[in-house]
Amino acid sequence: MATFFEEDLAPHGYAKHLILKSHIEAWLAIFTQSNYNHLVYIDGFAGAGRYGDGPGKPGSPLVFLSSWKKHRLYKNFPETLVILIEKDDENREKLTAAVEEYQQEERLKIKIFGGDFTSLLEKELDERQLHRQPILAFLDPFGYTQIPMTIIRRLMSYGKTDILINFMTHGLRRGIGISVRNAGLKEKINALFGDTDDRVQKAFLELKHENSRDVTRRLKFLTGSYESALKKKGGANYTIYFAMKGPKNDLIYHLFFATRHLKGQIVMKNSMYRARCSNDEELSFSDRDYFRFEHTNLAVKARKEIWLEAAAKKLKEKYAGQRVSVEEVEHYIWAETIFPFRKSIVTRAEPHRIVNEDGTPCKRKGSAPAGSMITFRSI
Numbered sequence: 001m002a003t004f005f006e007e008d009l010a011p012h013g014y015a016k017h018l019i020l021k022s023h024i025e026a027w028l029a030i031f032t033q034s035n036y037n038h039l040v041y042i043d044g045f046a047g048a049g050r051y052g053d054g055p056g057k058p059g060s061p062l063v064f065l066s067s068w069k070k071h072r073l074y075k076n077f078p079e080t081l082v083i084l085i086e087k088d089d090e091n092r093e094k095l096t097a098a099v100e101e102y103q104q105e106e107r108l109k110i111k112i113f114g115g116d117f118t119s120l121l122e123k124e125l126d127e128r129q130l131h132r133q134p135i136l137a138f139l140d141p142f143g144y145t146q147i148p149m150t151i152i153r154r155l156m157s158y159g160k161t162d163i164l165i166n167f168m169t170h171g172l173r174r175g176i177g178i179s180v181r182n183a184g185l186k187e188k189i190n191a192l193f194g195d196t197d198d199r200v201q202k203a204f205l206e207l208k209h210e211n212s213r214d215v216t217r218r219l220k221f222l223t224g225s226y227e228s229a230l231k232k233k234g235g236a237n238y239t240i241y242f243a244m245k246g247p248k249n250d251l252i253y254h255l256f257f258a259t260r261h262l263k264g265q266i267v268m269k270n271s272m273y274r275a276r277c278s279n280d281e282e283l284s285f286s287d288r289d290y291f292r293f294e295h296t297n298l299a300v301k302a303r304k305e306i307w308l309e310a311a312a313k314k315l316k317e318k319y320a321g322q323r324v325s326v327e328e329v330e331h332y333i334w335a336e337t338i339f340p341f342r343k344s345i346v347t348r349a350e351p352h353r354i355v356n357e358d359g360t361p362c363k364r365k366g367s368a369p370a371g372s373m374i375t376f377r378s379i
Ligand SMILES: C[S@@+](CC[C@H](N)C(=O)[O-])C[C@H]1O[C@@H](n2cnc3c(N)ncnc32)[C@H](O)[C@@H]1O
Pocket: 044, 045, 046, 047, 048, 049, 058, 059, 060, 061, 085, 086, 087, 088, 091, 115, 116, 117, 118, 140, 141, 142, 146
């Protein structure tokens, strides 16, 4: 049987890399233009570097390195430290060969480590002074037991940190059932959420007891619990997640993003919207929809209409009868909904009126310039 890296990437694997690549490109531009002297990329479960036969398709470390090398601002980049951690010896050997061509790059320091992600990264962080350096971490393990909340909290404490995590929701759902008879697993699931009291596991099993057929409710409970743990225990200010589904539209995992700064959230949300491939209410990609909708522009257009309308509905409900600034509206959409902010959302919410900062009516009907105040209709 072919191993994981000998197989070709499934469409949802490309979607994952597309989201990562799009975020990397924007992240490099933002922090290069803000004059930082160092950047740090951490790939905690780096893999073998390539997928498939021959030259193969790039794995996540190569997605980072090739985006770095081909970037329009490449010449201006500060020194970039790339930490790649891979436990498996064979994968690490392939990874070392795959990144070889980038080892000669000036301003690029690539460090490959063999062993367990958490203990190795803790040690590296003890030894290096990464404070105030922008960090982008991609944590893409096979299971759900390898990323304790303590390491997320530590990474977040550096300030300008963005973390993209593969959260194995489907596996976790099964694991909670098994953990009832497995104390070690119970402890690891506690660590994932930053708990010690089995809180999430107990509540999950209670939901199952109430209605064993309502899987959607239980999955929503897991994503909601992780999102709130990332904020309360992990120290993130903003989070967003994206569902990855298989050929039967069956959930495989969620990609979770956590950050301390709003700009990170904006950039990631735009990246996730680009990779989105369905009409679902949540942000998601599925292999089934990919094969159905590929190259169908109509579907893309229709999807845009649908989410713009859904975002406008959120605004109408949130601010019914209130007068608020366009800046508050924009922050609300970016920080508290699944939608990216677009000016046309305000127009679609059909506000009662929009006035300039000085109280005069806006010249262009429906436009909301900086500083303007929007009065929403009561519902
Ligand atoms: C899903 S794959 C990574 C794929 C890669 N991020 C990509 O997108 O190309 C997970 C990798 O983590 C490695 N791994 C498993 N347990 C680990 C651990 N505790 N620490 C570090 N690496 C680990 C596996 O050997 C495997 O190569």
